[in-house]
Amino acid sequence: MNARILKLDEYLVDEEPFYQATSDEIAIFEAAYVNGLPLLLKGPTGCGKTRFMEYMAWRLKRPLITVSCHDDLTASDLVGRYLVKGGETVWVDGPLTQAVRSGGICYLDEIVEARKDTMVVIHPLADDRRVLPIEKLGSMIEATPEFCLTISYNPGYQSVLKDLKQSTRQRFVALEFDYPGVGLETAIVSRESGIDSETAAKLIKFAGMTRNLKGSGLEEGASTRLLVHAGKLIVSGITPVSACRGAIAQALTDDPDMLAAVNELSSSIF
């Protein structure tokens, strides 16, 4: 078995990531961090939650350990497990335990995707105890003051199965994220992808149209991330209509009518 050897230094964010604050989220995060409160980031996909975490990790000079949750994520995937190595069992910390030990920031992305039993292991960390019980080692690790637990969650999924339990959500300081305002989003897209601001503005207008379609054919509108993708394609010489088709429309839906409608919208703008 391959033991996973993780070097914590690698999780330090060295260069300042580009992040444009939309409101007072940085101040709130810092205040919560100082007070040892866990945070919950809410918002639709691709609106900058992960980038915000990178930025905060850089700002606070702490390693950032990100776990993308999926529906088969078990508690031991987070906490750690025994592995067999050369005829002996060896305990290997999971990402959460590592963050707790080293005082890093643990970011559990899309927490609702994780199995229900997994979520319970973060409860003792998310209240004033700030401890991580490790059942298999028979020990409890107390988190250092630098440790910070952050989870993210997209309330847009209407499924009852993907809702956050009250017992979980009421432990967190919540920050709501949404797509930035038109001006800001234009600046972000043009900076990230390198397109001129006029084309960026058109992309934003197109994104606005797809966001109008949320709930009447699309599950989500185009995220800022998709706009950046489309912008990058345009910079590489793809025509705007094709770029929108490939990077945005196809990413949003598989329904042929909806695809055609979205493509008609982009060709109306460019």
Place this chain on the structure above:
Amino acid sequence: MCVRIPAGSRCNTMHDALSLKDRLDQILEVEYTFRSTATPVAAIGELPLAERRYAIDWVERVASTNIELGYQYACRVSEALAGMDQHQVEAWALHAMDTYDREGLRPALEVIRRLDRFARERHERASGCVLEEKRGILHGFLQGLSGRRLKLEESDQIYTDTETLYLPPVLARLPDENDNFILYKVMMVTLWAQIRYGTFRCPLTEILAKQPDPERFLHLFQALEALRLEALIERELPGLHREMERIRGLPGEAEPAGEWHALRRRLARPGTRVTEAVRLAEEQQQRLEPGQPPPWQGVLQPELVEACMAARLEREKAKFRVTLKLLEDEHEPGRPPGEREKAGGSRFSKRELPAPELPEGMRTEILLDGKPMPLPEEVKGLISSIIVDLGEIPDAYLEPAGPGAYDPALFQDEVTDPDDVWSGVYHEEGAHLYREWDYRRQHYRKNWCAVREKSVTPVYDGFVEETLERYVGLVKHLRRIFEAMRDENRLLKRQNHGDNVDLDALVEALADARDGREMSERLFTRMHRTERNIAVIFMVDMSGSTKGWINDAERESLVLLCESLETLGDRYAIYGFSSITRKRCELYHIKHFDEPYAAEVKARISGIRPHDYTRMGFAIRHLTRVLSEVDARTRVLITLSDGKPDDYDSYRGDYGIEDTRRALIEARREGVHPYCITIDEQARDYLPRLYGPAAYTVIDDVRILPLKVSDIYRRLTT
């Protein structure tokens, strides 16, 4: 027999003419109707053999709908075959029958009579663009544009009443199909632009009343307003505007005359409002001639618009104020209402933020006590609809509604009570319409059954408890069986990956290693979790024939079944069905998927009473739709009925059997597993045909039904 004599010879023709006459006489029931079949016999007799067979087959199908229609069809079919291919002739016959189903005999006969018109329209459809086919795309496109959510409807005129856009059903004005589609898009966008950019923000009927020649003024105004809107479209949707220019340039479309260019420049300035177009129209109406309108231009319907707007303004104002009231209560539930009034003035205010990307140039925020308030999605929609009409949120709107102003009707689309509909005029308002298979026609009757969902009236009489007592032993037994069926979480040993080390495997592997043998890699244990992902609907016969024993047995079975299913944890819903003619098909809801099995559901089970007849097709179709909206890996539809499908109108014998069979096939195709349980004392020969597409069980003794149903379910889902 004349088989050996070459086709076309006299004997053959004569013989066939005779048998043809017999056949038509029989199909058209000449014995009772005294029609003369001489004309159709002569016409059809001229056709080559294959076409003759085809014609007779279709005469029979059409006549199964209506004899007179069949007769007229027989008279015209050979003419139709001369002008169109068989596929089109078939479409013509179906169109006539659909018209008959929808509007009655006279319009249907008109379809047969106006064969030439049908052929022409058919041709248009072939080269043109059909709204129905492109509706999905156009509708999506429309929703993507900002502002109010608009609807699309068919109409011969192109116009809007500010809530619905009316477009022609077929467009064949341009030679190319794709161009016709673009034309649809442009029509839609120009109508949308009228609403979005405030064409109707001026009191048009008032202005018209003041003009010496209102009709001329309206035309001129429309042409000028179109210039203003076009300039806006050019700025907003340059890609679409290029297409507009291209279509305009296509042959047959005139360029505007010289002086219009100057007007266009004037109206194209950013920030120009509709009042400018009105002023210009007033100024120019004596001298300027409205030119040839572009192909996408519709008509303005000021009266319709104003009626629609007036109703909406009032409704939305009330709705907005009630919403504010609800939001206020939500934000400060503790404060008693009296105190609030004493404080005086509204706690709400608005703030307008500049937003150059919107036509109004600003975005409105609603503030509560001076602080911005997050608004629910539907309130945002409401605000944007109000702004589209008025250009802003007027201050009068910011006063929350007083106590008692809450009218739930504001928050619902009009829902009519199924019983009201029936007691009133004979219509299909608010019903789900389903098609039905007519085996004689070998086609569906479209929108045939009007289906409504109702609820069983709960009866609190302790029936459930009595049943549980009576079957106490069986209930225990069922619980045990169903508990065993629950797929328990189990620990899988000797896995390649897992949460924990499998010590047994490790010890063995180490011993192997010492021995010099190869060491196994399967050293871990993993917890295996399975979710039974089944959704099942029980569809229970509530027809009059179930009265007595069968009804009791059905109710008892449901009680036992619910007990079992609660143990198992599968998602399930229960519906009853009954009908009297296609106009009154009723599904009685007993338990929805998300309803808990509680006192009310139990009382509804107890309240199941026999009603009218057994039409099965609509119930299967409707419940298939309900099932396919549920997110589950396996979807099961279990029907519980006695005997044959049967209804008061023609839903008898083969017709009912064939339609039910068809509905079961459709369900299968939708990914639903149908299973039929039927109570029948003599296993009848039609059952294999009827339930062939599904799996089925016949129960010959009603009394054992309760014992069987859970058992059947168990076998079905393991």
